[in-house]
Amino acid sequence: MTAAGFFAAGPDAALAALFVPFESGELQLPANSRVLFLRARAGVRLREMAQPGWLCEQSFLPFADELGRNGLRVGEAAADEEFPLVLLLPPRQRDEARALFARALRHLAPGGTVLAAMPNAEGAKSGEADLARLSGAVQHLSKHKCRVFWSTPQPADVDHDLLAAWLALDEPRMIVDGYLSRPGLFAWDRIDRASALLVEHLPADLHGRVADLGAGYGYLSAQVVARCPRVEAIDLYEAEARALEPARLNLARAQRECGRDVAVTVRWHDVTRGLAQRYDAIVSNPPFHQGRANLPELGRAFIVSAAEALLPDGRLLLVANRHLPYEAVLASRFHDVRTLVVREGFKVIEAVGVRG
Template identity: 30%
Template sequence: MSSPISAVSQMLQRNQAFFVGKRLLICGALEDDYPHQLGTLTSALTVFTTDYCYYRRQQRALGAAVVFDHQLAGSPRFDALLLLMPKAKAEAQYLLAMMAPLLEPSAELFLAGENRGGINGADKLLALYGDKSIKRDSARRCSLYHSILSKPVAPFVLDEWLRQYECHAGNTSLTVLALPGVFSAEELDDGSKMLLDNLPPMAGELLDFGCGAGVIGSVLAKRNPDLAVTMVDINALALESSRRTLAINGLTATVRASDIYSDLSQPFDHIVSNPPFHAGLNTFYAATETFLCQAPAFLRAQGRLTIVANGFLRYQPLLENHFKQTEIVSSDAKFKVYLSRL
């Protein structure tokens, strides 16, 4: 049974005549099964996603038509693009720049999203690619913009989208490289800094869950040369950022996509995380709660879980239900660092 479609997709259903017979490329903030429905109307469909959770959910229905990566490569072959507006404007700019070289001249460009999610800036995003954009629909607090690709498109160069900054965590300095929209893309956040300030020397194997730009795992790999680090995230842009951060600092670690523990099998001596609690425009806790509840199964005897979280999040009772010992090792007005032992 297909899942209910989002408000954005309900609006798109009213306008799906635009996509009939098109060689359509869809990407962005994908949330539901509607791209599969559109596939029955198009002559060819590719769904590109940077979200590993979405990729895993859609593989059975879409097969090779769904692609998970940080970049979609290939020769021009699409005559229509539908971008579901991501939360970060910078990510939308990145996706448009990456996909535009794959479009045929005069391809149709569609941007759709919730009004509270920045879609009202679509005309400015599209102005780089077409002379005029039109708001085709506005319904259920969502909007659909339409333009025609009429301006020259520059080749996409990934390195031009990497932001670089120097990170200092205690006595450890790190060069960070990050793609748009990735956590810790601009600077070391206060929560991760507090976490790193409260981690002792480590040995064995460590999992950095929700690695973002790779700051936590890279700092710990640099501090502990004998530590075997694995970094996981669901965001392909984060995974590529982590690879770049490791490489520029001369560090090595395993970097892979994983939907919580979906692609992990071995146990670890340490799990460390500044776990996410946002999904798109909404606050979302389920993935982090699953991560915490299942952590004991991925820790060796005497294993330790250390996380930092906003103080208002009620993670302590959850941790106490699944670990023999949990303590707050550091806190301030905003964050708490929890250490849990088996």
């Protein structure tokens, strides 16, 4: 239905800035070509620089797929694996970024260098200060409205107590109403208002096999289990791998609390590529942005995938920001589309009768 990697964004300024210290001669690539790149992003400069010993780690599936299509090795470093150079593009969320700095130091070989780049508008100075707290002296330069900073710490420079504390920041943690989440996920520390509105309008007669598209840490799916006793199985689809563990834990708790067994599957999957399974119902609070960019096409692609995966008499329950233009694609894919509620800037839509 959509081209592979349709929503995998191209290289950005931080990626371009990351390699400036090598161009200026301030840093040299390791002779053994072993490099770990955390939160790697595909781009022309990366293809030019990368060598066979480079390992790119990326938890967001569309970005990971794009790296693979660029011929780069994608995976996760073993717990005890060390590299003479660790590159990273830290995220905006500070706890998530601190955990990533700690992981970088954990995988750094003695005498190695950690190198990071962040946009100035997304906490670059704070990121540099955090790396300095962990590793001691840090050097930096500015390019492309980004800050590039690096450290080559001696063993005595590393604050190992702080490193352990920051590694723990990425562990699933309790947020509200007993749900577990982790920093950096969508609405990671709260119940999203749009999802809560959809939950208010979940039909109790949902039955059979249900899918949750863009499931995040599993709030919607857990509520389906709690409120819809005729649901026998639920599949959670989520492109961010870091959401999968808290989602599994939250669904296990939901089953314990309702006192019945529901077949639960949590899938690391790009919904825009379509679904292999057919469903009696689908629920979704689809994403409509990537970073700061609004992408209503992303929500429309979720709707197309849902329509293609529903059984002929299946139904889609969708929540979205009120202004998002989903009605046309819904009308083209379903015979009956109705808005159940519009409130607080959101709309809940039910669509039934998949068009052949």
